[in-house]
Amino acid sequence: MTESRMDFRKAKFLISAPDIAHLNQYLPGDAGVEIAFAGRSNAGKSSALNMLTDQKGLARTSKTPGRTQLINVFELDEHRRLVDLPGYGFAQVPLALKKKWQYALGEYLQERQCLTGVVVLMDIRHPLKDLDMQMIEWAVESEIPVLALLTKADKMKQSERMKMINEVRKHLGDYDDRVKVEAFSSLKGLGKPKVLSILNEWCHPEWLMEAIAEAEAADESEGQ
Template identity: 60%
Template structure:
């Protein structure tokens, strides 16, 4: 188990892959970011890493068409998964993205946690819920990040957070939720804390201890 300090600002682009066969070796640790194509995933990654253009942002949702890999150090990575659920892309392309997404989630052994980003005004769509159910079934911890909270008044934010908190027990497993804004960095400390915890605590401690002995 690594106890090294994480410096998210050291994140650097490693590769883009159409599927898991083109990813780096399945070793070390990864945390993946997933969300609908208009959920603000790229903006959140840029805020987290203190870089304006590490992850591409666009006014046209759906531009993240491959699995993008960002290295933090020699054995820890952030993964930007293809956006899902955007209606204005060709069906064949949508299905290709979905296949790459599901294949990564099902077969990538070094995955330590899943960050699911949702627009706070439109949370828990069907695909969001399916993703969380898959993660729970795979014994993978999930952090739901409700983005764009600056677009709501304080009372509306609290109501949205409470709604998701009430829904979480229905998923079972290790699922938590935070409010987040890429504009004013609300929620950034909580996001960092969760990532530090996941990277410091292996998914299967007994396996990791055996490997270290």
């Protein structure tokens, strides 16, 4: 079956949910395909989403990282969605709230059957913090592919950037092909084509393509 190309520029805001329970009420956990974006509150998640979709205001960027703790869902089409998960690891919030967010993130990864990939964003200058590793391990244990996205790559010279990419790939080597590592810059667009290629692959799992084909065939037979 031929894989089509997603037009990520068509992304539009769908819903914000405070937790997994509210999300499941609006969007059943087995409906369609979701790709989640997760990362520390200062990793540049919103900026990355805006760059990847060519929309400056799709995901709201805040001058105070960690302020917005909602699950924000953006629709690509009737079958596919991008999900901006709450930022984690922000220093200026109570410990109890941090633990609540961590639990919610783990719950999302473990319960959303429609999840086909997780982008874990990390500042290339400070990658693989404890919570980053926990997020990656959660996803791998749930058999969900991961893209470890090293953001703010324009802050480094090319030689330094390649050295860090290789170090992170070596550190995550035990996960084999389950975890891909790429550098990215929301400011310069560095790495954008490669990231979009990976997201496009995740948007077209074989089971979804077969389901769409079957639905289209059924509609054609009814129309005859």
